[in-house]
Amino acid sequence: MGEMMDMRTKSRGFLDSLVSLIGRIVIALFVPTVTFIVLWQGFIFLRDSNAPQWLVVIVAIIWGVGGVAALYFVANWLVEKLSPDWVRRLQPFVFVGPAVAILFWYLALPALRTLYLSLRSANSSQFVGLRNYIEVFTNRVMLEAFRNNLMWILVGATLSVVLGLLVAYLADKSRFETFAKAMIFLPMAISMVGAGVIWNFMYEVKDTASAQIGLFNAIWVGLGGQPQAWTATLQPWNNLFLILIMVWLQTGYAMVIFSAAIKGVPVEILEAAQVDGATEGQVFFKILIPSIVPVIITVGTTVIIFTLKIFDVVWVMTGGQFSTQVIATQFYRELFTANNAGYGSTIAIILLIAVIPVMIYNLRQFREQEAF
Amino acid sequence: MSAKDKSGKPKKLSTDLAVNGTLLLIVIIWTLPIVGLLVSSFRNRFDIQTSGWWTVFPHKEFKMVEEFPIPEGLDRNGVMDIRGATGTFEEFREGITSPEGQLLVWVGNKRLGVIQVQENVWVTNPNFTLDNYKEVLGGQEFEFKQPDGSVTKVKGNNLTRAFLNSLAVAIPATVIPILIAAFAAYGFAWMRFPGRKVLFVGVVALLVVPLQIALVPILRDYVALNLNGTFMGVWLAHTGFGLALATYLLYGYISTLPREILESAFIDGASHFTIFIRLVLPLSIPALASFAIFQFLWVWNDYLIALIFIGAKPDVQVLTMRIAELVGSRGNDWHLLTSAAFIAMALPLLVFFALQRYFVRGLMAGSVKG
Secondary structure: OHHHHHHHHHOOOHHHHHHHHHHHHHHHHHHHHHHHHHHHHHHHHHHHOOOOHHHHHHHHHHHHHHHHHHHHHHHHHHHHOOOHHHHHHHHHHHHHHHHHHHHHHHHHHHHHHHHHHHOEOOOOOOEOOOHHHHHHHHOHHHHHHHHHHHHHHHHHHHHHHHHHHHHHHHHHHOOOHHHHHHHHHHHHHOOHHHHHHHHHHHOOOOOOOOOOOOHHHHHHHHOOOOOOOOOOOOOOOHHHHHHHHHHHHHHHHHHHHHHHHHHHOOHHHHHHHHHOOOOHHHHHHHHHHHHOHHHHHHHHHHHHHHHHOOOHHHHHHOOOOOOOOOHHHHHHHHHHHOOOHHHHHHHHHHHHHHHHHHHHHHHHHHHHHOOO | OHHHHHOOOOOOHHHHHHHHHHHHHHHHHHHHHHHHHHHHHOEOHHHHHHOOHHHHOOEEEEEEEEEEEOOOOOOOOOOEEEOOEEEOHHHHHHOEEOOOOOEEEEEOOOOOOEEEEEEEEEEOOOOEOOHHHHHHHOOOEEEEEOOOOOEEEEEOOOHHHHHHHHHHHHHHHHHHHHHHHHHHHHHHHHOOOOOHHHHHHHHHHHOOOOOHHHHHHHHHHHHHHOOOOOHHHHHHHHHHHHHHHHHHHHHHHHOOOOHHHHHHHHHOOOOHHHHHHHHHHHHOHHHHHHHHHHHHHHHHHOOHHHHHHOOOOOOOOOHHHHHHHHHHHOOOOHHHHHHHHHHHHHHHHHHHHHOHHHHHHHHHHOOOOO
């Protein structure tokens, strides 16, 4: 510092600006370096330390959240050191860049890489053309998975949407609307693994000599039936008992959206119909439903996409055994049990192809509604 | 129509009953599974296995009131009369109701049996305990009493650790994507730069891409980068898979902020960064909160991403993984499974009840998630 002052008094002008430039560069390098070192140390600590777990957890949370914020601050600080012209040019990329980079690394690029892997053999060592695709579409287990997924979509998605609509309609007419809606919606907060435990317990089966502790079998035996292993026997109808869980989880979602839509239908139209002597059923089917068709399509699409990727429920309930495998469980099985990256990737690509119509629809909607 | 009903206009009682009755029935069906889980998680481990959870509620059940030896001088191969009830040995084995309404049951064989007198009485079975929670949460030895009085020791399941790990995964995996998405949303909404439109169309296109598409390549990157089984790896994965929706939703909110407020800040010489931190973030809190709850529940409840990117590392495993593991290894130990599942549900339920309004709003905004 003293030296710098010395120099400044000796020769202003060129040397001065050189020093200040060097100083600025040093600081500009120093801050990111320190940030980086601190973050790196944090990472090493989290990975290797034997500190008590609560401490690790607290450090992890602070490090993760603080680190990201710090990176933005530092990057922006660096950019704002530049001339206004460059600030204008570069600052947008400080804002948008990280999101775009992550989306590129985690979704866009993997789609291409998975496509590439799907054209290669099990250990990705050689090119096999479309053979994986042919095998996936001829393999008995996979075909069964497709059938099951179709059943999930036809039964599960339909039931969720219909029940959601019914509850939304009933709740709208009831004095206990808030309470009823909260209760139907509640399962949305529960993980599918948790739901798996809950329903495994509902379906629990004991031998004939003991008391049934699962509600389904207790009722069934009470009605004079034999105890059933609901999710294992009666193939392929055992799938329905898994689908029931999804309906239980998803009806609340459909209900909430429908409820808002129903409230959006002008009361005057409905009252006018009733004055003209329309019955409840007529009002419901001929006026209410037609006026919320777009919402039904949106909800239906969302539930179908959700159903298409269903994994946790099946995995926890049956592990995909007893002919309950679906596309996503086969994906996992091929990838991690059979170590067949070619097959696994092919299944992932099939899932992607299945949602492409929705993607196109979204893009079209976006182009229409947005003066971007 | 709600306006009409709630404004108290006269209305058919039968319709009202039908509506509320159906609704009540659906609500009961919907809540029964959760009630069963909750009740069971507080029951003694032996009770869970031998009687349904609904028996804790008052119900009628035959209870033994006395036992007496077979009276002398009866023809054990023919029809017998015991306390006014008549029947053969086989019929008594099944139980015969006496004139006083008691059930007489022959217990044991024909020669040495006794008669049990059972009465149909109201009983409850409320034998509640916190032992199950102690056992699943604890990591140390756990002692419990067998029905015969002897004490057995088992190792606890240490779900406390998994709970903390779930927090360590879920909090950053909620905040990080929101922060990144908010920056991006602001950039897309209020900055002009080449490629802006193309990039945002890309975001919209990625909204519904199933995450399965990314698992194989990302897993390979993680192995190469040594990120597998680290918190950072999981955060980044959740960020990557949640970011498209977050950016899209926050863009929808941030782009509709009133232009005048931002412009006057510009005129005062504030930079984009300052405006974003000081003005836009605070103004966007409702949108941020909605998405935060949505993302938090999604991450907390996630199983697939944890399964793939955390794998078998026990010291970083999250709750959903541990529970799925328990289902596999201790599938019949309902005292453990019910309490473990309830521990995993407790936080989401709390968030749900406390912040339901925000949650619903977030849900309505983001219908399609990949």
